[in-house]
Amino acid sequence: MNSMKLGLVGIGKIARDQHVPALARSIDFDLCAAASRHNRLEGVDHYPNVEEMLAARPELDAVSLCTPPDGRYEQAAAVLRAGKHLMLEKPPAATVSEIEALALMAAASGVTLCATWHSREAAEVDAARDWLAGKRIAAVRIRWKEDIRQWHPGQDWILAAGGFGVFDPGINALSIATQILPDPLVVTGAVLSVPTNRVSPIAASIALRTGDAPVAAEFDFLQTGQQSWDIEVDTDAGVLRLRDGGSRLELPDAAPLAGPNEEYARLYRRFAELVRAGESDVDLRPLQLVADAFLVGERRVVEPFDF
Numbered sequence: 001m002n003s004m005k006l007g008l009v010g011i012g013k014i015a016r017d018q019h020v021p022a023l024a025r026s027i028d029f030d031l032c033a034a035a036s037r038h039n040r041l042e043g044v045d046h047y048p049n050v051e052e053m054l055a056a057r058p059e060l061d062a063v064s065l066c067t068p069p070d071g072r073y074e075q076a077a078a079v080l081r082a083g084k085h086l087m088l089e090k091p092p093a094a095t096v097s098e099i100e101a102l103a104l105m106a107a108a109s110g111v112t113l114c115a116t117w118h119s120r121e122a123a124e125v126d127a128a129r130d131w132l133a134g135k136r137i138a139a140v141r142i143r144w145k146e147d148i149r150q151w152h153p154g155q156d157w158i159l160a161a162g163g164f165g166v167f168d169p170g171i172n173a174l175s176i177a178t179q180i181l182p183d184p185l186v187v188t189g190a191v192l193s194v195p196t197n198r199v200s201p202i203a204a205s206i207a208l209r210t211g212d213a214p215v216a217a218e219f220d221f222l223q224t225g226q227q228s229w230d231i232e233v234d235t236d237a238g239v240l241r242l243r244d245g246g247s248r249l250e251l252p253d254a255a256p257l258a259g260p261n262e263e264y265a266r267l268y269r270r271f272a273e274l275v276r277a278g279e280s281d282v283d284l285r286p287l288q289l290v291a292d293a294f295l296v297g298e299r300r301v302v303e304p305f306d307f
């Protein structure tokens with residue numbers, strides 16, 4: 001099969017850092033067009049928004065959306081209405097009802113919808129899932145603590161309504177946890193710390209359960225120095241430690257495993273496989289857990305935050 005013509009929408013940090021390099025190496029997709037209000041990609045035909053790109057380039061097979069989640073629904077709906085295959089950055093939408101509607105639209109249009117969770121493609125996530133299969137889980141600790149000023153410089157949208165706040169990175173932890181733990185996760189409580197001058201949380205503590213085991217998740221956007229993207233699982237066979245966003249695995253009585261970062265190459269390969277198989281992949285569980293934390297969460301007002 002020839003490579004598919006793809007349009008990229010929302011030229012910001014993740015588009016430049018990961019999508020463009022992964023597409024440059026992809027044998028499945030040709031990056032033919034880009035849509036963004038202010039930013040351009042050198043050497044790629046540019047359009048100010050997705051609607052104008054779709055109208056001008058009917059030959060496109062697929063579109064990949066890298067805009068922030070709030071506002072992405074309208075862009076995604078336009079792509080699906082145009083009969084194009086669609087890949088979504090995480091989180092797939094600003095609300096659960098939006099992504100459910102998009103999944104129905106994709107099915108009705110007979111196109112592929114691929115809601116990606118890039119952290120699930122980290123090098124050691126599959127090995128962690130395989131090791132945990134059949135083990136008794138006693139407790140889980142999730143620590144996802146990073147410096148918003150380093151990783152999201154000036155991204156005011158992230159702390160606005162629909163921006164997810166610290167759940168923007170935190171949902172990556174939940175995407176891994178839902179992938180590697182044998183039993184479903186259930187949210188039982190949350191404390192959300194919201195700066196006086198913002199709407200979305202800058203830190204959160206979430207209590208969950210998986211089977212009969214407690215799960216404690218700590219998300220923090222104000223971590224300076226050592227950053228942590230770690231999940232620890234106590235089992236009847238010892239402690240599993242999945243570190244560095246899923247790229248390093250420490251198991252009892254074994255040398256650590258640490259594979260290369262191929263997250264976005266794997267995402268685009270998977271998208272191509274889904275298109276060729278005529279299937280979609282829309283797993284809502286991480287987004288549902290975030291929605292549940294917002295539903296039951298106690299909100300605490302904390303000091304103002306400025307970049």
Ligand code: NAP
Pocket residue numbers: 009010011012013014015036037038039040066067068069070071089090091118151152155157168
């Ligand atoms: P970003 O740097 O702010 O880039 C997003 C781009 O989308 C902007 O440059 C902007 O370009 C466009 N855009 C369209 N509507 C917008 C709006 N209402 N507000 C702000 N920008 C708008 O954000 P990002 O870090 O690339 O994140 C985008 C998505 O990727 C998010 O869902 C995020 O969770 C996900 N992601 C980010 C990372 C990361 O490390 N940063 C990692 C993995 C996934 P124009 O102004 O030209 O339209």
